[in-house]
Amino acid sequence: MDTVIVSAGVVTPIGLSLEETAASARARVARLREIDWYDRRFEPFIVGTVPDDGLPPLDDALAQEPLQFREARMLRLAHAALEQALAVLPVEVGPVPLLLGLPEHHTTQPIDGQRFLTRLAQQSKAALDLKRSAAASRGRAAGVMALKQAVARLEREECKFIVVGGVDSLVDLYVLGTLDLQKRIRGETISDGFSPSEGAAFLVLASSKTAETHSLKVLARMSGTALGRETGHFYAEEPYLGDGLADAFTSLLDAAKPSAPIGCVYASFNGERYWAREFGTARIRNTKYFADDVQMEHPAECFGDLGAAFGPALAALAAHGVANGYRRAPCLTYASSDHGDRAAILLEAIA
Numbered sequence: 001m002d003t004v005i006v007s008a009g010v011v012t013p014i015g016l017s018l019e020e021t022a023a024s025a026r027a028r029v030a031r032l033r034e035i036d037w038y039d040r041r042f043e044p045f046i047v048g049t050v051p052d053d054g055l056p057p058l059d060d061a062l063a064q065e066p067l068q069f070r071e072a073r074m075l076r077l078a079h080a081a082l083e084q085a086l087a088v089l090p091v092e093v094g095p096v097p098l099l100l101g102l103p104e105h106h107t108t109q110p111i112d113g114q115r116f117l118t119r120l121a122q123q124s125k126a127a128l129d130l131k132r133s134a135a136a137s138r139g140r141a142a143g144v145m146a147l148k149q150a151v152a153r154l155e156r157e158e159c160k161f162i163v164v165g166g167v168d169s170l171v172d173l174y175v176l177g178t179l180d181l182q183k184r185i186r187g188e189t190i191s192d193g194f195s196p197s198e199g200a201a202f203l204v205l206a207s208s209k210t211a212e213t214h215s216l217k218v219l220a221r222m223s224g225t226a227l228g229r230e231t232g233h234f235y236a237e238e239p240y241l242g243d244g245l246a247d248a249f250t251s252l253l254d255a256a257k258p259s260a261p262i263g264c265v266y267a268s269f270n271g272e273r274y275w276a277r278e279f280g281t282a283r284i285r286n287t288k289y290f291a292d293d294v295q296m297e298h299p300a301e302c303f304g305d306l307g308a309a310f311g312p313a314l315a316a317l318a319a320h321g322v323a324n325g326y327r328r329a330p331c332l333t334y335a336s337s338d339h340g341d342r343a344a345i346l347l348e349a350i351a
Contacts, residue, residue, distance in 0.1 A: 009084025101142025263328025
């Protein structure tokens with residue numbers, strides 16, 4: 001069964017929709033700015049933020065609950081992107097399950113996944129099948145990991161449509177302070193660091209037959225998914241060997257058997273050298289699958305590190321590029337989390 005992406009919604013510092021974000025990323029428009037919070041050297045943090053007036057207000061009832069600032073922000077981000085993604089679905093489709101990626105770096109209190117899903121349904125008024133929905137606090141790779149589970153559900157015909165997404169805001173004082181103490185945030189004295197950011201991204205998946213039945217435009221076909229685990233991850237004591245992403249690539253590409261050499265890669269690079277080394281290892285071990293002039297896309301240079309929204313945002317951008325002919329297929333998209341999770345997908349153009 002062919003699994004296809006029929007729609008996507010994205011909200012980032014460089015765009016309030018997938019189309020805006022894609023256009024800004026192609027133009028290399030960067031929107032990172034100083035804020036009023038200061039690091040340990042008394043320098044202002046430089047981050048990516050979504051314009052507040054571009055987001056829906058917090059639901060009145062939720063505004064009365066004791067929400068953390070970060071969770072309230074994430075609900076508004078997710079609402080905006082989810083509404084875009086679901087707009088193409090006919091009303092008769094009914095409630096759809098959602099697989100959601102959440103932050104791996106927590107603030108003073110971790111976000112409860114199931115409660116967040118319930119609150120998101122309340123905030124967005126979206127028709128979500130909460131009993132068959134799930135959330136995982138696995139960071140950048142979480143949404144791409146969920147794509148594998150989503151494909152399996154569609155193949156088992158458990159549902160006609162399924163939504164996969166991620167939402168995060170690293171612009172949280174506790175999170176920023178923690179990352180700053182770890183010397184990970186880019187600044188005047190830290191070059192091997194990243195710019196924290198925020199955003200949300202959602203994709204709606206279906207079988208090609210279902211998409212055709214409902215006369216839905218298809219962005220791209222997902223020809224394979226794979227997971228990996230890096231034991232020598234960013235916070236591990238074990239030595240880094242590069243096996244996690246390399247094994248994910250090998251598993252994905254050996255099974256998917258790309259129709260041509262990979263022409264484009266969307267990578268979750270965020271500015272830290274660790275991630276470039278990781279990709280280099282994975283690429284060398286799978287050289288036979290890549291075109292000599294493969295194009296590398298790493299839009300974090302424009303919108304910063306989106307945390308748990310990163311993987312789904314990359315998948316949405318890749319699908320948009322393939323659908324509109326400005327990115328070569330097959331297109332490999334992957335995301336790597338700080339604590340070892342690795343996930344990759346392969347997108348093909350629709351004939």
